[in-house]
């Protein structure tokens with residue numbers, strides 16, 4: 032009888048575990064971030080941080096900021112599994128000739144983290160997003 036109870040408990044635990052895993056798999060990062068409105072709010076705030084960051088703001092002196100915001104939202108939306116198509120330049124082409132350094136890249140990531148924290152994006156989602164953007168670093172730095 033004790034064996035049967037243990038078996039039932041085991042099967043129940045397994046079922047709960049599977050249900051949990053299934054829910055996590057179903058929701059894309061895009062959905063967990065809160066979709067396009069939440070991504071737009073973070074990008075707006077982030078560009079504000081960049082604009083007031085003396086370490087890198089000169090880099091953006093001649094930039095088309097409205098276009099940059101739209102491109103970043105599209106890019107994050109697509110990279111996180113959302114229903115968008117990024118139609119901008121490749122990361123290599125967009126940053127070619129800028130000689131962006133590790134320090135520049137780090138400063139920009141810090142400005143983004145400030146915004147993610149301000150909007151209380153949880154650690155899991157923050158890590159996934161930063162991981163996706165970090166993967167673009169070789170195309171951006173030192174070109």
Ligand code: HEM
Pocket residue numbers: 087090091093094095096098099102103106118119120121125126131135136137139164165167168171
């Ligand atoms: C993960 C990091 C980064 C991502 C995802 C990213 C993304 C982008 C995107 C999507 C564009 C627009 C491309 C287009 O208009 O077709 C862009 C342009 C640009 N990026 Fe980055 N970038 C990153 C890092 C950096 C860094 C570290 C700097 C300099 C500190 C930088 C400076 C610029 C500038 C100056 C432009 C051109 C804006 C313009 O001419 O209008 N980016 N970037």
